[in-house]
Amino acid sequence: MQWDWTIKVTDLAIVFATLVGPILAVQVQKFLDARREQRARRRALFHALMRTRGTPLNVDHVNALNAVPLEFPKSDRATEQVLEAWKVYMNHFGKDTTAASWGEKRVELLTTLLREMGAHLRYHFDPVELENGVYTPIAHGKVLAEQDMIREGMAAVFRGEKAIPMVVEKLPGDPEVAARWGRVLEKLESELDARQAKIRASGPENDA
Secondary structure (H helix, E strand, C coil), X not given: CCCCHHHHHHHHHHHHHHHHHHHHHHHHHHHHHHHHHHHHHHHHHHHHHHHCCCCCCCHHHHHXXXXXXXXXXXXXXXXXXXXXXXXXXXXXXXXXXXXXXXXXXXXXXXXXHHHHHHHHCCCCCCHXXXXXXXXXXXXXXXXXXXXXXXXXXXXXXHCCCCCCCCCCCCCCCCHHHHHHHHHHHHHHHHHHHHHHHHHHHHCHHHHC
């Protein structure tokens, strides 16, 4: 008996495609969903940094910075550039923050980080737009400065380095008590006046 191998191979291919096809389709769909979710998280992270780039002490800004290595693991040249910019930016916080150029350099490094992240996510921003195209109300800056002042002042008090200044302008009092003491003082004053008058009337010889 002679086998028709062409038909057999075709049949096997059909069976393989029937069995394996759905499995491959599911795996491919899972892969695509994972990539889509990862890209959505990266976009959300980038949006958070963009929204708060004018307020670096904002908790959302800090949380977003800490999440960069999680959402941008080194997998290609683009993510490697993002991580490199992030490392340089984070390293800057370990330098002398009181230096005159520290704040200006921080903005420059943050702009570089945002530019690398934006390029990876196919956002195209001009560096000048990233650095200066941010609106931060003066009142917000004043509130943050006052909060820092209060925090530092209270911390110094708790450490025993400073004391809370107090000025007493007026003591609280009960009107009835004040009136009673007023009458007592008037009576004492009257008695003193009467005693002095009696002494004067008795003459200097009685003083001895």
